[in-house]
Amino acid sequence: MGDVVTVPEKYGLGxxxxxxxxxxxxxxxxxxxGSGYSVSGCSGGGGVSSNGSGGVGLSCGKGPAATINxxxxxxxxxxxxxxxxxxxxxxx
Numbered sequence: 001m002g003d004v005v006t007v008p009e010k011y012g013l014g015x016x017x018x019x020x021x022x023x024x025x026x027x028x029x030x031x032x033x034g035s036g037y038s039v040s041g042c043s044g045g046g047g048v049s050s051n052g053s054g055g056v057g058l059s060c061g062k063g064p065a066a067t068i069n070x071x072x073x074x075x076x077x078x079x080x081x082x083x084x085x086x087x088x089x090x091x092x
Contacts, residue, residue: 007088009033011072013056018084024061026076026084031055034069042066067091 002018012034020027032054042060060066065075071091078085 003083005086005088007072012037012069013072016074016088018086019057021079021082021084024079025059026061026079026086027057027059029055029057037069039066039068 002020004018005016007013007016012032014031014033016028016030018026018028037056039056039058041064042058058066058068060074060076062076062079065073065087067073068091073087073089073091075087076084077087
């Protein structure tokens with residue numbers, strides 16, 4: 001459906017797929033590659049859910065970066081009509 005961003009395996013996630021951009025938020029899904037999952041700091045009401053196949057979904061608005069698995073920083077830099085700019089880097 002949307003763009004897919006491959007991230008290093010050490011982050012505990014498989015490729016992140018953007019599934020929708022609505023109401024100023026970017027919705028994403030990703031398979032889990034590690035045994036656990038944590039997220040903190042999504043602005044605009046970030047949420048996490050399990051989809052039954054070892055994956056997670058999250059929705060982040062533009063603003064401060066979210067920290068995922070205490071290893072990866074994900075920031076929504078800009079949201080456009082049909083796309084978004086994400087910044088993904090090591091947490092810390």
